[in-house]
Amino acid sequence: MSLRIYNTLGGRKEEFVPLQEGRVGMYVCGPTVYDTSHIGHARSVVVFDTVFRWLRKLGYDVCYVRNFTDVDDKIIKKAEETGEKPEYITEKYIDEFHKEMDALNVLRPTIEPRATDHIRHIISFIEKLVEKGRAYHVPGGDVYFAIDSFENYGMLSGRNPDDMKAGSRVAVDDKKRNPLDFTLWKPAKPGEPAWESPWGPGRPGWHIECSAMSHEYLGDSFDIHGGGKDLIFPHHENEITQSEALFDKRFVKYWMHNGFVDINNEKMSKSLGNFTMIKDVLDLYPAEVIRLFLLSKHYRSPIDFNDEAMREAVVGLERVYAFLDRAAEAGASFEKGSGEGELWGEFETAMNDDFNTAKGIAVVFDAVKQGNRILDEQGGKPSGDGIETLSELCAQIRNMGEVLGVFVLEPGAYFADKTDRAVRSKQLDTEEIDRLVKERTEARKNKDFARADAIRDQLAEMNIVLEDAPDGTVWKVE
RNA sequence: GGCGGCUUGGCCAAGUGGUAAGGCGACGGCCUGCAAAGCCGUUAAUCUCCGGUUCGAGUCCGGAAGCCGCCUCCA
Numbered sequence A: 001m002s003l004r005i006y007n008t009l010g011g012r013k014e015e016f017v018p019l020q021e022g023r024v025g026m027y028v029c030g031p032t033v034y035d036t037s038h039i040g041h042a043r044s045v046v047v048f049d050t051v052f053r054w055l056r057k058l059g060y061d062v063c064y065v066r067n068f069t070d071v072d073d074k075i076i077k078k079a080e081e082t083g084e085k086p087e088y089i090t091e092k093y094i095d096e097f098h099k100e101m102d103a104l105n106v107l108r109p110t111i112e113p114r115a116t117d118h119i120r121h122i123i124s125f126i127e128k129l130v131e132k133g134r135a136y137h138v139p140g141g142d143v144y145f146a147i148d149s150f151e152n153y154g155m156l157s158g159r160n161p162d163d164m165k166a167g168s169r170v171a172v173d174d175k176k177r178n179p180l181d182f183t184l185w186k187p188a189k190p191g192e193p194a195w196e197s198p199w200g201p202g203r204p205g206w207h208i209e210c211s212a213m214s215h216e217y218l219g220d221s222f223d224i225h226g227g228g229k230d231l232i233f234p235h236h237e238n239e240i241t242q243s244e245a246l247f248d249k250r251f252v253k254y255w256m257h258n259g260f261v262d263i264n265n266e267k268m269s270k271s272l273g274n275f276t277m278i279k280d281v282l283d284l285y286p287a288e289v290i291r292l293f294l295l296s297k298h299y300r301s302p303i304d305f306n307d308e309a310m311r312e313a314v315v316g317l318e319r320v321y322a323f324l325d326r327a328a329e330a331g332a333s334f335e336k337g338s339g340e341g342e343l344w345g346e347f348e349t350a351m352n353d354d355f356n357t358a359k360g361i362a363v364v365f366d367a368v369k370q371g372n373r374i375l376d377e378q379g380g381k382p383s384g385d386g387i388e389t390l391s392e393l394c395a396q397i398r399n400m401g402e403v404l405g406v407f408v409l410e411p412g413a414y415f416a417d418k419t420d421r422a423v424r425s426k427q428l429d430t431e432e433i434d435r436l437v438k439e440r441t442e443a444r445k446n447k448d449f450a451r452a453d454a455i456r457d458q459l460a461e462m463n464i465v466l467e468d469a470p471d472g473t474v475w476k477v478e
Numbered sequence B: 001g002g003c004g005g006c007u008u009g010g011c012c013a014a015g016u017g018g019u020a021a022g023g024c025g026a027c028g029g030c031c032u033g034c035a036a037a038g039c040c041g042u043u044a045a046u047c048u049c050c051g052g053u054u055c056g057a058g059u060c061c062g063g064a065a066g067c068c069g070c071c072u073c074c075a
Helices: A039-057 A073-082 A086-103 A115-131 A161-167 A208-218 A229-247 A278-284 A287-294 A307-329 A342-352 A357-377 A384-404 A411-426 A430-445 A449-461
Strands: A004-007 A012-015 A023-028 A061-066 A135-137 A143-145 A182-187 A202-204 A222-228 A252-258 A261-263 A303-305 A464-469 A472-477
Touching (some): A004 A252, A023 A039, A039 A086, A039 A278, A039 A287, A086 A278, A115 A143, A115 A182, A182 A229, A208 A229, A229 A252, A303 A307, A307 A384, A342 A384, A357 A384, A411 A472, A430 A464, A430 A472
Antiparallel strands (some): A464 A472
16 A cells, blocks of 8 residues: 655645655755744654654655754844854754754754755845746845745645735735735844845845755755644745746645644643743653654644643553563564564554554554463463564564654663653662662561561652562662 | 634544544453552443435535634744
């Protein structure tokens, strides 16, 4: 079964046929680097990382471009507020973004271009638009794109320019021929970052960088363009307009847009003060929990970030690791399996249906259940056939995990990391805990259960939970 | 005002026209000195409502209600 993708342009699922056989060009809008990234950025990045991983799994040679917008009014404003240079600010947040995305097990794109490294290309793009009569320079002011020169303006967002004027939420600007004309080049005020151009010193508008950079790396036409739903209008609409106006060719074949992350059923907004930053979430939860959460719902739907949903992600991830651990104890190994059994087939079907990760995750749980059943039936000591089946299940889980970017740790390492994290955040005295556990073990040996239970209660007050395994007692932090 | 989306068991969440995946929870069991953890099993859905098309609709069409998003920077 072949891959089908929901295309925002047209509003339905379509079979994926790349422009060039075996190769995929994909461009995703990256962050404007003026502030710390929030969980919504993480969703977009993780979703398209998963798309990237799946396309590669299907055997495509993928050129994945994700930009950094490093010239922008918000950056300039931040520079004025902090007294720091814009370049310092952008470097700082690019660095932070990389650290957080690496932590989330996100693969680096093939190319990560920055707008400021492509000013020459942007200027030449604008010059050609002016030459073609698609853009105009207002003396002493901006260069605007003339949307009336482009017949299909509104094709992506389904908007009619006339209706929008009636809506009157568009800024009035006498210099514009049409209120919806958008800025390609903006003159710099003294002290602002500026580059020389035919229209005087200035900087590019927001939309043009993506048209110019995608053209530089992916050509006149490419396969997939992605971003958050909010970018459909005006950003992506304007990108299409500029690029198609210049090249007279279809700009992008498949447009993909991810839904938003809500916080406790409310939109993230400055006024509500509920911006949830990736670094804060990473302090609270392991990276794989965050990924599993972000992929637990279809990428186009809104997803709600809340304690209960995160708790479920924790429980789910640990269920998988607990099984992998149990299977390994019994002698199974994912290296002995092909990873391509029946369940993998179901997973493929799910992923091929517009990257249905929610369904894909359900397949993982099916594999876990099947494996646990074998272990139970065979008393934890499976036969040769049993081990073979278990190894095959583990290999398939591993395979699915490689696509989702989860279950890639050694189970022991996962649980050890969890304990470390808790010990650090609660500043526990591990020596004291170990001493009490040892004392309790002695008491149990002597059948002094009253004493043993007293110690357990004492530890419970410190949020330490004991688990008596056949080969000794382990403690965990609640 | 314009455009778009959503409404599936207590909760979260898949669902290609043929009579509803998965997870959480709850309950029961295995294990345990008792627990915890883990595992297994059981559980539960007039698929928001009203019409229509169809042999057959959660799935298609029309309408209603509620919720949400975009149209201004925004993943």
